[in-house]
Amino acid sequence: MMYTPLRPRQEEILRFIESYLDENNYPPTIREIGQAVGISSTSVVNYNLEKLEELKLIERNREVSRGLRLVGRDGIGWREVPLYGAIAAGDPIPLPEDPAALDEQVLAPEEMLPSSGEVFALRIKGQSMIDALLDDGDVIIVRSQPEVETGEVAVIEVLEPPEWAGATVKRFYFAEDQVELRPANPTYTSLWLLPDQVRIYGKVVSALRQYR
Known part of the structure; x- marks a missing residue:
């Protein structure tokens, strides 16, 4: 499933609505939202609410002043997932030495997260996986695991040769005594390596999705 990442202002509004509902058991007005997030124009607040509505994160009844419903209250739920920087959809690039120190998160619906295991997020850089609907700027959710099934999309670190060293996202295939890191874009070519030349970080x- 694909979801559009929220802009910072929209995420701030969504968080305020959730906290307001926790405290009051009813939704805020447009003016109260604006005061909470520092927006003086009600039309700007309304614009951001429309975007949240388009993403099916809220529902609105415009005939009443508090006619706003948080869709997540009906069981979708949201969770913060640590964002560990960028991952190459192209030639491998280094991952941060201490990704947890970046202290960044993305909000993800719980229904798109696995029921068990640790997860982290990475931002796609490049277009080698575009036919797998992973485009430049998209954020992938990855379950940490040291192995994947052949053909699955994975985050893989290339250990050697040095000129290819770094992390990338590709389809992972076993082929006799080699592994193939296969792109999902016909303008890119596969990387063929020995099993001990790669390390799997997890499964996508x-x-x-970053819609444009």
């Missing part, structure tokens, strides 16, 4: 389980 879903993506937050």
Whole structure:
């Protein structure tokens, strides 16, 4: 499933609506939202609410002042997932030495997360996986695991040769005594390596799609 990442202002509004509902058991007005997030124009607040509505994160009844419903309250739920920087959909690039120190998160619906295991997020850089619906700027959700099934999309670190060293997202295939890191874009070519030349970080389980 694909979801659009929220802009910072929209995420701030969504968080305020959730906290307001926790405290009051009813939704805020447009003016209260604006005051909470520092927006003086009600039309700007309304614009951001329309975007949240388009993403099916909220529902609105415009005939009443508090006619707003948070869709996540009906069981979707949201969770913060640590964002560990960028991942190459192209030639491998280094991952941060200490990704947890970046202290960044993305909001993801719980229904798109696995029921068990640790997860992390990475932002796609490049277009080698575009035919797998993973484009430049999208955010992938990855379940940490040291192995994947052949053909699955995975986050893989290339250990050697040095000129290819770094991390990339590709389809992972076993082929006799080699592994193939296969792109999903006909303008890119596969990387063929020995099994001990790669390390699997995890399986891509879903993506937050950056619509353009």
